[in-house]
Amino acid sequence: MINQAEKIIEVKNVKKIYRMGQEKIYAVDDVSFDIYKGEFCCLLGTSGSGKSTLLNLMAGIEKISGGQIIIKGKKIHKMNENNLAKFRQRYLGFVFQSYNLIGSMTALENVEFPLIFKRVKAKQRRKMARDMLKQVGLEARLNHKPKEMSGGQQQRVGIARAFVASPEIVFADEPTGNLDTKTTMDVMKLIRTMAKQHSQTIVMVTHDRRLADFADRIIHILDGKIQEIEVREVADSQEEPVSSDVISISDNVEISDITGIPDIAAAEEEGKQTKKQETSEQEISERAEADEAIPQRNTEIKTNNKNQNNRGKEG
Numbered sequence: 001m002i003n004q005a006e007k008i009i010e011v012k013n014v015k016k017i018y019r020m021g022q023e024k025i026y027a028v029d030d031v032s033f034d035i036y037k038g039e040f041c042c043l044l045g046t047s048g049s050g051k052s053t054l055l056n057l058m059a060g061i062e063k064i065s066g067g068q069i070i071i072k073g074k075k076i077h078k079m080n081e082n083n084l085a086k087f088r089q090r091y092l093g094f095v096f097q098s099y100n101l102i103g104s105m106t107a108l109e110n111v112e113f114p115l116i117f118k119r120v121k122a123k124q125r126r127k128m129a130r131d132m133l134k135q136v137g138l139e140a141r142l143n144h145k146p147k148e149m150s151g152g153q154q155q156r157v158g159i160a161r162a163f164v165a166s167p168e169i170v171f172a173d174e175p176t177g178n179l180d181t182k183t184t185m186d187v188m189k190l191i192r193t194m195a196k197q198h199s200q201t202i203v204m205v206t207h208d209r210r211l212a213d214f215a216d217r218i219i220h221i222l223d224g225k226i227q228e229i230e231v232r233e234v235a236d237s238q239e240e241p242v243s244s245d246v247i248s249i250s251d252n253v254e255i256s257d258i259t260g261i262p263d264i265a266a267a268e269e270e271g272k273q274t275k276k277q278e279t280s281e282q283e284i285s286e287r288a289e290a291d292e293a294i295p296q297r298n299t300e301i302k303t304n305n306k307n308q309n310n311r312g313k314e315g
């Protein structure tokens with residue numbers, strides 16, 4: 001049962017307006033809602049409805065045009081980049097459709113990565129990463145690089161990385177977009193189970209009603225506005241842990257399709273300013289930089305691809 005008294009995210013009259021020449025695009029149009037601690041909340045909408053923009057605003061990846069976003073009582077839209085980066089590292093985790101794993105690192109190193117910037121000591125870090133990979137059924141793949149794993153396995157590594165530092169909130173944008181149906185359901189159960197085990201809050205974006213059914217609450221988005229908020233009772237069977245032998249998809253996912261993981265970007269930035277004491281930390285950071293797994297949302301692509309879905313308003 002979600003404790004509705006404890007708001008963890010407050011979205012108040014939030015707007016996001018993109019300008020395309022003379023045209024104004026109201027991607028998010030005066031939206032207000034709260035998300036409660038420990039709930040699994042889904043933003044559901046068709047392509048172009050504004051759900052990813054809303055998620056990115058909530059995660060501080062994009063700037064709001066109006067309104068307020070308050071997370072854990074802090075107005076994140078008022079924070080400067082440095083404070084926002086620290087805030088993300090401390091409280092937020094991310095799972096992306098394109099996994100955003102660092103290609104030159106093993107599964108273990110990828111999962112360890114967020115812990116480096118939380119100043120967790122090497123030995124402890126390795127243990128935490130190993131335990132987390134075990135939880136997601138990948139104990140036999142610790143030393144595999146992303147290329148050497150299936151899409152479902154890579155996404156499990158992504159989930160392990162998102163959860164390893166126990167963030168209070170995990171943002172997931174179409175986390176199963178590249179996976180087959182069976183693996184999708186397994187990954188969804190895994191996300192739900194991991195979050196419920198530690199009372200973590202999930203905010204997930206999807207266009208797929210079947211995935212939204214894993215959520216406690218579904219916020220239906222249409223043309224940048226909330227259409228309806230649906231409260232759900234989720235069966236326990238949707239939280240069953242999954243075993244590693246159910247993964248069966250082919251490895252045809254473009255790992256180079258890396259568009260952004262803000263906590264890693266922030267972590268790297270902080271890492272540069274920190275005197276690193278352990279060689280392995282340095283090595284890992286250097287390899288991450290070499291891999292250019294640095295992340296910001298590619299707004300150019302969005303702009304070009306989605307205009308036909310826009311509701312334009314003159315102004």
Ligand SMILES: Nc1ncnc2c1ncn2[C@@H]1O[C@H](COP(=O)(O)OP(=O)(O)OP(=O)(O)O)[C@@H](O)[C@H]1O
Pocket residue numbers: 018019020025026027045046047048049050051052053054207299300302303305306307308309310311
């Ligand atoms: N950088 C941008 N510049 C201009 N318009 C944008 C930009 N990013 C998004 N949009 C527009 O804002 C609207 C909402 O986009 P958004 O990416 O949030 O939709 P979505 O619901 O997540 O869609 P999808 O499921 O296809 O990812 C779309 O009409 C899109 O064209």
